[in-house]
Amino acid sequence: MATLEAHEVIAGYGRTQIVHGISMEVDSGEVVCIVGPNGAGKSTFIKALAGALPVKGGIVRFQEIDITRLNQEIRARRGIGYVPQTQDVFPSLTTRENLAMGAYLCKKHELKIRQAAVLERFPQLKKVLASRAGSLSGGERKLLGIARVLMAEPKVLILDEPSAGLSPQYADIVRGHIRNLAHDGHTVLIVEQHAIEALEISDRAMVFVAGRKHFEGLAKDLLESEDLGQMFLGRR
Amino acid sequence: MSHYLYYALTLGVYFFVYCLLGLGYNLQYGLAGINNVANYSFVAFGAYLAAVTTLGPSNSLVQSYILGTSIAWPLPLLVGAAAGALTSLVLGFIFLLRLRHQYQAIVTLVVAQVIWLLVGNNPGLFNGYNGLAGVPQPLESVVNLAPVPYEAFFVGITALCALLGFAFMRRVVRSPLGRVLRAIREDESVASCFGRNVFWAQMSAFIVAGTMAGLAGGLLVEYLGAWSPSGWSPYEGFVVIAALIIGGTANNIGAALGAFIVPVAIYELTGFIPPFGPVNAQTIDAFRWIAIGIIVLLFLWFRPQGVLPEPRRRFRLVDRILVGQEPIPGKGLFLSQKMHGSDATSVVTDETK
Amino acid sequence: MSIFVASLGFGLVTSAILALAALGFTLQAGMTNVVNLAYGDMMTAGAFAALVGQSALRLSLWPALVFGGVIVALLSFVTNRLVIRPFVARGTKSFQMIIVTFALGIILQYVIVMKWGENFYAYRGLSLSLFKWGSFELSYEQLTIVIMSVLLLGGFHVLVRYSRMGRALRAMADDKQLARACGVNVARLTDIVWLISGALAGVSGVALAINAGSFNEIFGANFMLIVVAAAILGGAGEPNGAMVGAVVVGFAMEVSTVWIAGSYSEVVALILLIVAVLVRPQGLVAGRGKWVLAQ
Ligand SMILES: Nc1ncnc2c1ncn2[C@@H]1O[C@H](COP(=O)(O)OP(=O)(O)O)[C@@H](O)[C@H]1O
Ligand SMILES: [Mg+2]
Numbered sequence: 001m002a003t004l005e006a007h008e009v010i011a012g013y014g015r016t017q018i019v020h021g022i023s024m025e026v027d028s029g030e031v032v033c034i035v036g037p038n039g040a041g042k043s044t045f046i047k048a049l050a051g052a053l054p055v056k057g058g059i060v061r062f063q064e065i066d067i068t069r070l071n072q073e074i075r076a077r078r079g080i081g082y083v084p085q086t087q088d089v090f091p092s093l094t095t096r097e098n099l100a101m102g103a104y105l106c107k108k109h110e111l112k113i114r115q116a117a118v119l120e121r122f123p124q125l126k127k128v129l130a131s132r133a134g135s136l137s138g139g140e141r142k143l144l145g146i147a148r149v150l151m152a153e154p155k156v157l158i159l160d161e162p163s164a165g166l167s168p169q170y171a172d173i174v175r176g177h178i179r180n181l182a183h184d185g186h187t188v189l190i191v192e193q194h195a196i197e198a199l200e201i202s203d204r205a206m207v208f209v210a211g212r213k214h215f216e217g218l219a220k221d222l223l224e225s226e227d228l229g230q231m232f233l234g235r236r
Numbered sequence: 237m238s239h240y241l242y243y244a245l246t247l248g249v250y251f252f253v254y255c256l257l258g259l260g261y262n263l264q265y266g267l268a269g270i271n272n273v274a275n276y277s278f279v280a281f282g283a284y285l286a287a288v289t290t291l292g293p294s295n296s297l298v299q300s301y302i303l304g305t306s307i308a309w310p311l312p313l314l315v316g317a318a319a320g321a322l323t324s325l326v327l328g329f330i331f332l333l334r335l336r337h338q339y340q341a342i343v344t345l346v347v348a349q350v351i352w353l354l355v356g357n358n359p360g361l362f363n364g365y366n367g368l369a370g371v372p373q374p375l376e377s378v379v380n381l382a383p384v385p386y387e388a389f390f391v392g393i394t395a396l397c398a399l400l401g402f403a404f405m406r407r408v409v410r411s412p413l414g415r416v417l418r419a420i421r422e423d424e425s426v427a428s429c430f431g432r433n434v435f436w437a438q439m440s441a442f443i444v445a446g447t448m449a450g451l452a453g454g455l456l457v458e459y460l461g462a463w464s465p466s467g468w469s470p471y472e473g474f475v476v477i478a479a480l481i482i483g484g485t486a487n488n489i490g491a492a493l494g495a496f497i498v499p500v501a502i503y504e505l506t507g508f509i510p511p512f513g514p515v516n517a518q519t520i521d522a523f524r525w526i527a528i529g530i531i532v533l534l535f536l537w538f539r540p541q542g543v544l545p546e547p548r549r550r551f552r553l554v555d556r557i558l559v560g561q562e563p564i565p566g567k568g569l570f571l572s573q574k575m576h577g578s579d580a581t582s583v584v585t586d587e588t589k
Numbered sequence: 590m591s592i593f594v595a596s597l598g599f600g601l602v603t604s605a606i607l608a609l610a611a612l613g614f615t616l617q618a619g620m621t622n623v624v625n626l627a628y629g630d631m632m633t634a635g636a637f638a639a640l641v642g643q644s645a646l647r648l649s650l651w652p653a654l655v656f657g658g659v660i661v662a663l664l665s666f667v668t669n670r671l672v673i674r675p676f677v678a679r680g681t682k683s684f685q686m687i688i689v690t691f692a693l694g695i696i697l698q699y700v701i702v703m704k705w706g707e708n709f710y711a712y713r714g715l716s717l718s719l720f721k722w723g724s725f726e727l728s729y730e731q732l733t734i735v736i737m738s739v740l741l742l743g744g745f746h747v748l749v750r751y752s753r754m755g756r757a758l759r760a761m762a763d764d765k766q767l768a769r770a771c772g773v774n775v776a777r778l779t780d781i782v783w784l785i786s787g788a789l790a791g792v793s794g795v796a797l798a799i800n801a802g803s804f805n806e807i808f809g810a811n812f813m814l815i816v817v818a819a820a821i822l823g824g825a826g827e828p829n830g831a832m833v834g835a836v837v838v839g840f841a842m843e844v845s846t847v848w849i850a851g852s853y854s855e856v857v858a859l860i861l862l863i864v865a866v867l868v869r870p871q872g873l874v875a876g877r878g879k880w881v882l883a884q
Binding site: 264271273296330334335337338339341342343345346347349350353354356357395454470471474476481518519521523525526528530533536537540 | 624672683693810850
Binding site: 077152 | 646759766767772775
C-alpha cells in the first residue's frame with residue numbers, strides 16, 4: 001500500500017515553476033532515495049509533499065487520502081514527519097524542549113515515554129538535553145532534528161539531505177541511524193547528495209534532473225547501472 | 237470672489253510646498269529605500285533657520301532665539317535648505333550606517349521626538365513651545381502688492397522652487413546615482429557585493445531629500461509667518477508619506493499627484509466644510525485624519541504602487557557595468573536573481589500561509 | 590536624599606507600567622514580526638474603555654481596569670484578523686507594515702477624538718491616601734499597580750517558560766515554518782499573541798492613566814516611544830528583556846529628575862534607546878532581535 005503518493009506534482013516559488021510534474025510512490029516500510037544534481041528541485045518537491053510549499057498542480061495522497069490542499073500543520077498531525085535541510089531545530093529552545101515540540105500534540109505522560117525511546121535511539125543527545133539547540137554541533141543538531149520528528153511517531157519520514165555539511169564521522173552516524181530506522185520498519189523518503197552511501201541503505205531510488213524525474217527503479221539497479229552511475233553519481 | 241481666489245492661491249502654495257517635500261521623500265524612500273518615518277524634522281530645521289535669519293537679532297523680551305540676523309531674501313531660503321542638508325548629514329550617520337528596516341524606521345521616529353523635545357524645552361533655541369512668530373513675508377515691501385496679487389506672487393515663488401526640484405529629481409533618477417540607489421533598494425547585499433558604497437549613496441539621497449525638506453520648511457515659515465513645535469509632529473510627516481503612497485512611490489509625477497490628493501484635496505479642502513449640527517471644527521479635523529488613514533490602508537491593499545507606479549526601467553548593460561556586474565548569459569537580470577542558499581525557507585514562509 | 594528616595598518610588602511605578610506595556614509590545618512584535626505603531630493608541634483606547642466601564646457599567650476602578658484590558662484585547666484581535674493578517678499573508682514589506690500600523694493608530698486616535706474630543710479625563714474612585722515608608726511614598730493605587738504588574742509579569746514568565754503553549758510560542762518566535770511542521774497551529778497562536786498583547790496594552794494604558802491622574806486622546810501615543818525604548822533596550826522580541834529594559838528606562842527617567850528638569854525625562858529614555866541601538870543593537874538581554882532584522 002502506498003503510504004505517500006505524488007501524482008504529477010507541480011511546485012515552485014512565486015511565479016517560477018521548479019518542479020514540472022513529478023509522480024512517485026513510497027510504500028509502507030520502504031526507504032526511497034531521491035538523488036540528482038544541485039538545483040534539480042529535490043528540496044522543492046519534498047517541501048511540496050510536506051506542505052512547506054503550496055502544491056501548484058497535481059495531487060498528493062497520504063494513506064490513500066488526498067492531502068493536496070491541507071496545510072503543513074495538518075499534514076504533520078496526520079503523520080508526515082519532515083526534517084528540512086537547514087533550520088531543522090529551534091535554536092533558542094533546549095534539546096529537551098525541541099523534543100517536546102516534536103511531540104507537541106501528545107499528552108504529557110506519552111511524551112515521557114516517547115522521549116525515553118528516542119533517547120534510547122540517540123544516546124548522543126542525552127548529555128546535551130539541557131543545552132540550547134543553537135549551541136549544539138552540526139551533527140548533534142541534525143540528530144536532534146531527526147529525533148524531534150520521531151517524537152511525533154510519523155508514518156513517513158522525509159529527510160532533506162540529512163548528511164549534508166556534516167563531518168564524515170557524523171555523516172556515518174546519521175546514515176547508521178537511518179539504516180536502523182529502515183530496519184525497524186519506518187517508511188523513509190530521503191534526499192541525498194552523497195548518493196552512493198544513500199543508495200546503499202535504500203530500497204528504491206529516483207533521479208531528478210531540472211525538475212523532472214529521469215529514472216526510477218531499485219536502488220541497487222541505479223548503483224550498478226553504468227551510464228546513470230556515471231551521470232549522476234560521479235562514478236567512472 | 238477674491239475670497240475664493242485667495243484661498244485657491246493658498247492651496248497652490250501648499251501644493252507646491254508639498255510637491256517639494258514629496259519629491260524629496262520620494263528620493264529617499266521611493267528610490268533609495270530609506271525607512272524614514274520622521275521626515276518632518278528637516279522641514280522644521282529649515283523653517284527655524286529661515287525664520288531666524290529673517291527676523292533679525294533676538295529681542296528676548298518678545299521671543300528669544302539663536303543666530304538672529306537679517307539677510308536679504310532669498311538667502312534665508314538657502315539657509316533653510318542648508319540647515320536641512322546639514323541635519324541630514326549629521327542624522328544620516330545615525331540612521332544609515334548600521335540601521336535597517338524596522339529599526340531604522342523606529343530610530344528616525346525616536347530621533348525626531350528627541351529633537352522636538354529639545355527644541356520645545358529650550359526656549360533659548362527657537363523660543364521653545366511658543367515658537368517663532370512675526371516672520372515677514374519675502375519682498376513684501378519691495379513688490380508692494382495687495383493681498384491677492386501678493387498671494388499669487390508667493391505661489392509663483394513656490395512653483396518655481398517645485399519646478400526646480402522636479403527638474404533636478406528627473407536628472408537624479410536617470411543619473412548613475414539613481415541607478416545605484418535602485419540597485420541598493422532592490423537588494424542591498426548584491427549592490428554592496430559589487431563594491432558600491434551603499435552608505436554614501438544613500439547618504440547623498442538623504443542629504444538631497446533633507447535639502448528639499450529644508451527649503452520647503454523655509455517656504456512654509458515665510459508663508460505662514462510663524463513656526464512652533466505644535467506645527468510639526470510625526471503626523472505631519474505621515475501626510476507626506478501618505479501622499480507618496482497614494483500618488484505613486486518612486487514616481488516623481490506620482491509624488492506631485494499625491495501632493496495634490498492628500499495635503500491639498502483631503503487635508504486643506506476639508507477645511508472648507510462649514511460646521512453644522514453636531515459637526516464642529518474638531519470633528520472635521522478628526523474626520524480628515526481618519527479619512528487619510530483609511531485611504532492609505534485602502535491604497536496599500538488595493539494599489540500599493542500608488543496611482544502612478546514606478547516607471548519600468550530596463551537594466552541595461554550600462555547599469556550592470558556600473559554596479560560592476562558582468563551580464564550572465566541566460567541568467568536574466570541579476571537584480572531579480574536573488575541569492576539563494578540551497579534552501580530558502582525564509583522566503584517561503586509567507587507563501588505557505 | 591529624600592528626593593532621591595521619592596524618585597525611586599516613582600521609578601518603581603513607572604517601571605511597573607512600562608514593563609507591562611513593553612512586554613505586550615515586544616511579545617507581539619517578536620512573534621509576528623510586525624512593529625505596531627498603533628500600540629500607544631491602543632493604550633489610550635484602554636484608558637477610555639475603562640472610562641466607559643466606569644460611567645456606563647458603574648464599575649469601580651479595578652474592574653474598570655480589567656474591562657479596559659478585555660476591550661483592547663478584543664480590539665487587538667480584530668485588528669489582526671481584519672488588517673494585519675491579510676497584509677502579512679500577502680507579503681507586505683516591513684516599512685509598509687509600519688505605515689499600516691501608523692495609519693491604524695491615527696484612525697484609532699481620531700475615532701477617540703470624535704467621541705471624547707481633545708479634553709482631559711480622570712477616573713472616579715481614586716483614593717488620595719498615601720502609603721508611607723520613610724521618605725518613600727506611593728499612593729495606594731500606585732502600590733496596587735506595582736503589585737499587579739509583578740504578578741502579571743511573573744505569571745507571564747511562568748506561562749512562557751514552563752507551559753506547553755509557552756514553549757510553542759518560543760518555538761514560533763524561532764521559526765514559524767518549523768513550528769508548523771511540528772503541528773503547531775501558528776495562526777491560532779498568533780491570534781492569542783495579539784489578544785495578550787492587546788490586553789497588556791489596555792491594562793497598562795489604564796494603569797498609566799491612573800498614575801498620571803488624568804489622560805487625553807494622545808497620552809498613549811506620547812508614551813509609546815518610551816515603551817519602544819524599553820522593548821528595544823531589553824532586547825527586541827525578548828519578553829524577559831522587556832522587563833529589564835522597562836526597569837532601566839523607568840528608573841533612569843524618574844531618577845534623572847533629581848538632577849535635570851522633569852521635562853527631559855523622556856529625552857533621557859529616548860537617548861538611552863538611541864545609544865543602545867547604536868552600541869548594543871542586540872539589547873541588554875541578548876535576544877535574537879528577530880523582528881528588527883527581518884525584511
Ligand atoms: N526560496 C526560494 N525562492 C526562489 N527560488 C528558489 C528558492 N529555493 C530554491 N529555489 C530555486 O529552486 C531551484 C531548485 O532548488 P532546490 O529544490 O533547492 O534544489 P535541490 O534541493 O535539488 O538542490 C534552484 O534553482 C533554486 O535557485
Ligand atoms: Mg536541496
